[in-house]
Amino acid sequence: MENYSLKEIIEQRFSEMGTHLIEIKNQTIKTNGRVGSLERSRAQLWGAIAVLIILGGAIISLSIMAIDNKIQVSIDKALADRIEKIEYAK
Numbered sequence: 016m017e018n019y020s021l022k023e024i025i026e027q028r029f030s031e032m033g034t035h036l037i038e039i040k041n042q043t044i045k046t047n048g049r050v051g052s053l054e055r056s057r058a059q060l061w062g063a064i065a066v067l068i069i070l071g072g073a074i075i076s077l078s079i080m081a082i083d084n085k086i087q088v089s090i091d092k093a094l095a096d097r098i099e100k101i102e103y104a105k
Contacts, residue, residue, distance in 0.1 A: 019027075
């Protein structure tokens with residue numbers, strides 16, 4: 016194991032940080048301030064939200080249609096029973 020002086024370690028860290036900051040600066044200049052991975056994640060998130068909204072709307076509309084149909088069947092049955100009672104009463 017090599018022994019490095021504190022000065023060498025600090026210089027190496029500053030060099031790494033400087034290189035990293037230059038890479039970030041270059042990426043920012045190339046992408047006009049946008050980070051590509053964040054943009055992709057954001058697009059995927061909005062796509063997932065859109066799909067959930069569409070599926071949720073479809074489920075809600077199907078539920079409402081089923082409830083409406085059940086109510087209509089109950090009303091039709093009640094009216095048919097009522098008409099039968101009126102006809103038998105005659």
